[in-house]
Amino acid sequence: MSMQIGELASKCGVRIDTVRYYEKQKLLVPSGRTEGGYRIYSKVALRELRFILRAKSLGFTLKEIQELLTLKIDRENQPCSSVKELAEVKLKDIEEKLTELGRMHNALTAITDACCGGEEPATACSILDALDKEDS
Amino acid sequence: MSMQIGELASKCGVRIDTVRYYEKQKLLVPSGRTEGGYRIYSKVALRELRFILRAKSLGFTLKEIQELLTLKIDRENQPCSSVKELAEVKLKDIEEKLTELGRMHNALTAITDACCGGEEPATACSILDALDKEDS
DNA sequence: CTTGACCCTAGACTTAACTCCAGGGATAGG
DNA sequence: CCTATCCCTGGAGTTAAGTCTAGGGTCAAG
Incomplete structure (x- = not known):
């Protein structure tokens, strides 16, 4: 259900540092912290990290992935055309x-x-x- | 017949800084210096810079171009196979x-x-x- | 209570190929 | 002589996406 950074990273095949780096880039925020300050991640974070990695494998930069995430988070109020435009620029x-x-x-x-x-x-x-x- | 760095650079469409950078990377040495310390380049240098830029446009890195130049300078004693090998790796x-x-x-x-x-x-x-x- | 595995932060380092900067000298024209 | 334009050096900064380091805290097992 929830995990620490090491498990999240290894589940996605990236390094721990990379996860923390994505956090610094505001791509991925942990669901919380333990008393001791350890990051905790939910299943949602796992999906989010996979989203990021898939977008990366399609050639999107982290900056562009940020934009995608912005659209995704606010899906209801964003037109499909905005998403498609990003994809087409990248294409x-x-x-x-x-x-x-x-x-x-x-x-x-x-x-x-x-x-x-x-x-x-x-x-x-x-x-x-x-x-x-x-x-x- | 001979020129200063600015003329060489503009003839090749690169910046002066780039020429000096290539020199630091041991890709291109000026034919000499004026009294005042200005670099002077001959027609040979012009050819050499064009060589570098053509190799670059084919996808060779500066480090690889160094190797090509090493082979080129010592052409008589280097087998064709060494050159072709570099090209094939790059391909x-x-x-x-x-x-x-x-x-x-x-x-x-x-x-x-x-x-x-x-x-x-x-x-x-x-x-x-x-x-x-x-x-x- | 100690050990080992895990985690934390801030910040420096990496790569490639430049590009820019400060502070100053050289040279040509008027 | 003055000015504009060129050139010099050494070193720092840029970009992307991490990767690494030092120095230290947390946590579960034995």
Whole structure:
């Protein structure tokens, strides 16, 4: 039903420090404290941490997750469009990175394929030449 | 024929600080200094800086570019295979990132497409629900 | 009552690749 | 000579998301 920080962390596969860090970032507040000052977490906190981790795995930053949580907490009064907008911004973001990585991949593949990769000296290595070319 | 740091930087579209930073990282040494201590760069330095920037645009880190430069400087005695190996490691690296980003893209697209995005309250928003789901 | 496992805080450190700052010197044009 | 523009150094700051450290308290078992 309720647990300490160590159990919460290990249930989610993160470090204790990470949980405390999320708290400092106002992403996750413990349900209470013991007399001795230990944080206690409920099942709700477990769900919340998992929410955060899922959003992270989709590429959201902690700052963006904060926004998502703000919307989530106040769901009744927030339009779906606000949530979808965040998701779409992030999607565009991911798409840009994909494009850029694709560009790198194509260019690097091209010059790598052209290289013999043999044991002969790299005096005329086509990779080094491509990086050193006069044009562009 | 030869220039100061400002001209070199602007010819390559980087900041002066960046050039000095590359020098600190032992990527780019000026050809000399004026009496007054100003760095002077030759056409060779210009090529070298462009080499660095091209490698960077292919996804190499500065540390990896250092290795490339080490090989390049000693081309005669380095096998092509060493160069190609660096390129292939980087390619694999890029491919992993592409895979991961593709995974994110698919997942986020799926849950985003399912969201109405309308002005109605997000009480049952499918994006929030997907992030909050019990399973997985 | 002692041991070991757990927890607390505040704050420093990490990585990459810059970017900025203070305080000052060099150089060219008028 | 004055001014504007360039340049110098050493070192600090930036960003994201943690990770680590020192020094200490809590709690349950034996």
